[in-house]
Amino acid sequence: MALLEVKGLEVKFPMRHGELTALRDVSFSLDKGERLGIVGESGAGKSVAAFAILNLIGRPGYISNGEIIFEGSDLAKMNARQIRSIRGNRINMIFQDPMMTLNPVLTIGTQMIECLQTHMNLNREQARERSIEKLRQVQIPSPEDRIDQYPHELSGGMRQRVVIAIALLTDPSVIIADEPTTALDVTIQAEIMELLLSLCEDNDVALMLITHDLGVVSQVTQRTIVMYAGRVVEEGPTRRIVENARHPYTHGLIDALPERTAPGMRLNQIPGVMPSLAAIPTGCSFNPRCEHVMDVCRSEQPGYVTDGEFRVACHWVAGREQQK
């Protein structure tokens, strides 16, 4: 039984001219200790999916359909008090920009201890001890002093370590990391990613890694979901996706990476741009950019073709499967 199972998730945003559907029929599952990558370009809906799990979508968005089963109960149906006992306790989040994630007017210690006092029955002293311990685990030098500092006294890399320490405070079973290294420098990125990876492994925490960077996904995750215009277009083991992507979009995305072309040659490009949520084409939302586009793609939204642990939403792939 999966630790976290998302079924048919749909998220809508009421707008001036009617509603926008940010997520359509998104389903996936996460096992205990598993590392899942969610890949997509900006506007694909991957962050919305992450925030929807903890019912944290910014107003006026709302979950209009679907279930989010975590340890046997549906997060989407929980009341405010119930979901608060999950947030920051069983399922924790890491945000993109460490410069913006920590409250500038509160000390690191305050921001850590409040978590522990909310979710665990600890007194101040114990909470402080535990916070220092976690800061040490994320390799922050002299954590006893750092804990009393304010965020602006720490560098970006250090702040992201603090955020990771906060995410680990309550021994959660899932960490959702939304582009955790995008705002950081290349060398710091690698360090933070490795730290996150080893901490998740050591503590048997499941990791949901949301990123646009296929390289990161291929190094860190076991399974990958590719999203396009609010929908999952492909899912499978990371290795198979990287080496043998089936969906033309995934394929194009991987081929567009500079390392896929000999130096000095033109890069492989996907023509056009991702549609805005207000103007998603009928049929397959990728059809205007697809090199394999067929008539059916323009009229009918493709269903999933499954092949064991592999899942693709594409008429062209389905057609080829049938021919086999």
Added chain:
Amino acid sequence: MIAFLVRRFGQALVVMFVISLISFSIQDNLGDPLREMVGQSVSEAERQALRDEMGLNDPFLVQYWRFLKKAVRGDLGDSYFFKKPALDVILEKFPATMELVIGATLIILFLSIPIGVYCAINPRSWFTKLMMGMSIVGISIPVFLTAIMLIYLFSIGLGWLPSFGRGETTMIGFWETGFLTRDGLLHLILPSIALSSIMLPLFIRLIRSEMMEVLEQDYIRFAWAKGLSRTRIWFLHALKNTLLPVITVGGVQIGTMIAYTILTETVFQWPGMGFLFLEAVNRVDTPLIIAYLIVVGVIFVITNTLVDLIYGLVNPTVRLAGGQA
């Protein structure tokens, strides 16, 4: 810290210098001190002699220097009307104005923060809409009109509250207070409401918009993701950040508040500095006008310093030392 103190001191000097220049030119240009002293019957020659004797024919700078030297000692001359040292006359009225300002500040503090926060948290509720509607009407009614309306309604119409003066007061040392008697407090109600009538909606709107902006920040979303209680997120995480710009604006509004005391005191005939100042203007009582300006200048310098100190306490990224920030 040292830079902060030096800068504050420098700013105070500049402010006081400007005020002293203005004051001096008022003294120089307004009215003829001689007329006040000797009347019309003295001949022109005698006047000239007197002028020389009093140093009124000395060069500008010499006169200004003399004025400064006396001003530093607290000697701003005698009020023409009261025939007493002007500074003493003003300071006698200082408690009345202060208590009015305290009353209005309390109203603003205790209403604007809860209402502003509520409106930011519940942007769609009917109460928010009502408050936003009322606040824009509130900003559009001049202080003196609010004062007149209050008098018309509560004093003339309903007869609940007194319409002028301070009522019964008690002396605590030099400080004449109306806080200790029921009558004094009753007299304070309408003027305080009138004085706060423009600032209150202003601050409600400011707190609301700042708080709404803060609530959109990543660190608030992160706080939600940490599963903290609503009260902690709203009243610690969000409010502390909201207060920073509010404190800054508050500092700027002190000047406006003092200007409004003139209006309020005029309508309610509140025996404070503002009322006295307007009377002095009408009587061309130059020393009194100057004394008022100087007292107000000192109040500005002190309150602005306090505001800066409070800002530094709330905002850890500002080090008063100015060094590593």
Added chain:
Amino acid sequence: MTRYWRLFKDSTLLYSFGRDKVAMASFSVLLLLVVLSFSSPLIAPFDPYDPAGIDIMDSDIPPSWQEEGDPRFTLGTDAQGRDMLSTMLYGTRISITIGLFAVLLQSVLGILLGLAAGYFGGRIDSFLMRLADIQLSFSTLMVAIVVLAVFQASFGTELYNDLAIFMLILVIGIAEWPQYARTVRASVLAEKKKEYVDAVRVIGLGSRRIMLRHILPNTLSPILVISTVQVANAIMSEAALSFLGLGMPVNKPSLGSLINSGFEYILSGSWWITAFPAIVLVILVLVINLLGDWLRDVLNPKLYKN
């Protein structure tokens, strides 16, 4: 030109105006007040500036629907026997005129100084902003009261009364320049950092052309918002000054001085001398503030913050 028309026509400004009942109502009321007051010489039943047309015997007549009312004076008369309706129409014209010209003066000063401070930076900037800070902390009203008090005392009341309208425009205009300058400076600084400015610098354009053609047009939104609010503020300041007896004289009253002259009689029951001009003043300021609020919501400029 059609291009700009299209930009305007498609803009969120017009769109949201058509959808916002409050904005449309405010605009209509403002338009009505402006048109009525500026055509007051044509439509007003009496000329309040003409001493020959005023009979002191007509003083203190309540509005016509009251028992002692006189059908000639719809809204009654004031203590000098002037028709309230006519006096208010003329008074509104004076209030609006002072408000507009004061804001015009403010904006010219503020935009020039703000552009200079924002674009050149350095010493000019810190000097101007320090000056603005100090002046702001004294508040417009305070500065205006002091200056006008001094002028009134040194000019003598008669000469002052003749010059009052200019003095008010001048004082309110000059006293409020920091508001503008800070807003303009803040948006110039924000725009200057954007890369399109670098792009035209790379082309080689001179700094004056960059300022006028590229930066200034992009700072118009906050200027528009602040201008609207400032007109309301200027009208309020004028009313306050006139109420204190430092503004428009009784023989050429603005709304504020009308309220002031009526205040003395309110205790004796002549409420209309105060109430009618007060209502007009509040409505005038309110609709301008509502329009300013609407503009701020639509254009959503980041106004100056420390």
Added chain:
Amino acid sequence: MTDMSEPYSQATGELLKIRGLSKAFPLTKGFLEQLHFEGGRLVRRRESVKAINGVDLDVKRGEALCVVGESGCGKSTVARVVMGLLEPTAGSIQYDGERIDNLPPERLLPYRRKMQMIFQNPYASLNPRLTVKQTLEEPMRFHNPGIGNGELKDKVRDVMDSVGVDPSWRDRFPHEFSGGQRQRISIARALMVDPEFIVADEPISALDVSIQAQVLNLMMDAMEQRALTYMFITHDLSVVEHFGTRVAVMYLGSLCELAPTRTLFETPRHPYTKALISAIPKLTQGRPGHIKLIGEVPTPINLPAGCFFHNRCVYADDRCKVEKPVLHTVDGGCRVACHGVQEGRVD
């Protein structure tokens, strides 16, 4: 398609010569904030951010020189100083043998035609109040005051065509375009005056992956068709491997290593370059095997003595802590600023 890894066949000497370039930004603080108490005495300390510290760099005609480094290494400052957007604190810049860093604005104009720039943020690099046509016409009109309307219109159409933006959209405003299209328009504006040298400051880092490839290809097309020379500023090494002919690696405002692209990626010499290259996430299954750096990046306000990298370098010895290394040539045509490499301590 051309193979850009053979640049030297076309290269005909240096187009741009940067010598000893430094730029420090004074921290704008009032006089009073500069006062500090030190050892019981009041001292005045003026602080500045040392963004570039003595950079020597040449750009050869016809090449695409990539300047890479992490945020705060001064790579964008180099670009801005070269373009005359910032004044250097010290050093000189020569363009085609002519010193340009000290020219008055009007004498700089001929160079403005030859040197153009492409910016990072497509949402800020176009004036929102000008149509595409106005944006594109401005440089042309400015540099050719007598140009006829017809000629200008043709030129706008040609350039829009060449960057892949439909010329019939010339009356639209920037907000009507997507990020990738705006970046194309931004490139078009640079191409309007037919420049020979283009400085591109992180032109693709604000774009999505699939759009990055489009813009990069466009830049390569333009380079080929117009015989352009590029100075390409980026933090993304994976792009560099593909795009550049030579690479300059910067750290804290100094050059660490300067080498032909292939050499740099095959045999990086400087310890920092090695760490940087190892940190690129590649499509390989398995854990990231990057070289760990110790410590934190020092602030450019208080630069360390000696080699700026010594506090993060595992090879650092006493010499590195006191003596600043200079670029020296090692085999393979690359230049490295490292005592360890010179002494053979670092392989």
